Amino acid sequence: MYPLLFRTVLSRLDPERAHHLAMAVIRMLGLPPASAIARALTRPDASLRTHALGLTFDSPFGVAAGFDKDVVGVKGLYALGFGHVEVGTLTAIPQEGNPRPRLFRLIPDRAVVNRMGFNNRGAQAAAARLAKLRRRAKRPVIGVNIGKSRVVDVADATADYERSARLLAPLADYLVVNVSSPNTPGLRGLQAVETLRPLLQTVKDASGATPLLVKIAPDLPDDEITGIAALAVDLGLAGIIATNTTISREGLATDPAVVAAAGEGGLSGAPLKVRSLDVLRLVRAAVPDTFCVVSVGGVETADDVRERLDAGADLVQGYTAFLYRGPLWARQINRGLVAHD
Template sequence: MATTPGRSAVTPYGILFNAVFKGMDPERAHHLAFGVIRALPALGGLVRRFCAPHPSLSVNALGLEFPSPFGLAAGFDKNAAGIPGLGELGFGHVEVGTVTMHAQDGNPKPRMFRLVPDRGLINRMGFNNEGSAAAVPRIERARMRRNRPIIGANIGKSRVTEVEDAVADYVWSAQRLAPISDYLAVNVSSPNTPGLRGLQELEMLEPLLAAVKDAAGETPLLVKIAPDMEDEQIDGIVSLAVRLGLDGIIATNTTISRAGLETPSADVEDMGAGGLSGAPLAERALAVLRRIRATAPAEFCVISVGGVTTAADVLERLAAGATLVQGFTAFIYEGPLWARAINRGLRKAGWRQAA
């Protein structure tokens, strides 16, 4: 059942969210839910049989067959520890990370805040992860499972690495993760690592993407961009990505804007810095998607993410030219059957990938 900003769904999960999770620290709630998700494969495929996307929803993209156009964005499974369980819930692909060359704790807590009236989330996690090398055996094990989702690996710059040394940092991660991932995503757009968004400037982005593409070899490579750029900057990145032979763009990451929120401004100010995701990002994410698709070649993969909650949202992105669609924040508000509900909605609408 879909929700609207400011309202909770009258469902078992909606009642549970209001009674338990709404008052719990978001990061603690995430860890509790993640523990359950990791245990799902032990149920012998029972959950998968209930949640698996219908074969008619399969999508050919990046030279791969995705079980559904809808997948889970980076940020939920930072350490590639829950891929099988997330696949059981019906996500057609799971993008793990962001992972970095060096393991790091991220920013001080608290660093994640719900904006319940807006169905949004502010986070300043800071790429907390156990490092790229630690993710390798987990991805390898996940790849061996039957009926697995497509696995993407999202890589970023380590906090201890200076911006001028970023290329080597990204390449180190790419060399380890590209051979065992279905696709690789370069994150230069998180607002929570000092200097990272500066890498989106073309004079810095070109050598970075060229080096990572070389390290990735035959593995499809995409770049994830921020929603806060001017249209001309977006056009420049699209042109660069096409010229360098990248396979696609992921649009968009979180925003630093706080415009138009229903959550009281004093509460938002108390939450502090960080990237805003969820429903408030929907309009801008859709605009960026349309801007990219207006200039990118038809075969260029565009993954749209930001403010997606319902099957109708996913259909709108697909109609606007998205090849695939990702979500994350609504998982918190919609609950464990979210991907199933979206896949059922897509099938009910009769959606199929265009020939």
């Protein structure tokens, strides 16, 4: 049913408009009685319960940052069977993001190019919604992903991240420093170890007891990835999320003219699978067993999730395949994991 709907209707809509329509449906699913009905159909099997970051997840599979930027769909995503939801990326200062169009489908590759630019209503607005969610007995684990405000100079990034961390860490189950999006000028330069160390130390101090992770890009050389992993361990971070979107366009099946028309931005989806898995293995080999590694990038099926878990991931996230596989995607993943075991 969903593949037909995608081919005949959704694929013809502007991708960002389609996303907003989907989010409206997800928000409705988060309301009773729809939430109870949906959750009864999608609830992960008890055997999938996972312990990481000092938290208990109903399933190791969750939604990556970027899908629910403003903390509006968490209840609905929980009703659809996801074990955790990472909201954001949130910035200290509200911002509109980059000019539209800024989201493009590469359908033959089951991929997406985005240059959204951290569009969000700001950390303060998100904090109010997070506070309400924390009072709910039934909810997923909620991660909060924070980034640099576009109007803030890179030289002042640490203070900007600290502002978001102080506001949001007390309301998050875990906090993520995003220094790897390709859509904010100068942001990826913060991944250099000499720049990253003081930033992460400051945010860690501001986060208190909330587990802190850093999200890295797949385009870094292997030695820089292992260097960041060593830094994260040295600073006492709780984990690493590997990986963000890629700026590479190698090996795509989509018509080059369509790829060129999409322009700059981060590529996500199936083409990222191989590199994301390679980075996972690099990071896992460089950190202690107790250090949490979250794998994201090119995950589509239960077999993909199982492969990441077998390669050492504690948790796995997805986003782009949600667009191509539809609302029952998490249920399909969770049931596939149980069948595999």
